[in-house]
Amino acid sequence: MNVLIILLPIALFLGTLGLVGFIWSMKTGQFDDLEGAGWRAIMNDDDKMDPNHRPHS
Numbered sequence: 001m002n003v004l005i006i007l008l009p010i011a012l013f014l015g016t017l018g019l020v021g022f023i024w025s026m027k028t029g030q031f032d033d034l035e036g037a038g039w040r041a042i043m044n045d046d047d048k049m050d051p052n053h054r055p056h057s
Contacts, residue, residue: 025031
């Protein structure tokens with residue numbers, strides 16, 4: 001029972017810390033573009049190459 005005196009405040013502190021982090025991320029716009037990162041990962045970067053560039057054959 002004495003361990004609850006230690007674990008309860010730690011759990012409340014960590015829960016509050018997570019809530020504050022989530023609210024901060026919402027206010028700073030971290031979740032505004034949900035699909036952009038996924039599309040950037042699979043996008044082909046060859047379109048940005050120099051048209052005069054010829055690959056080695």
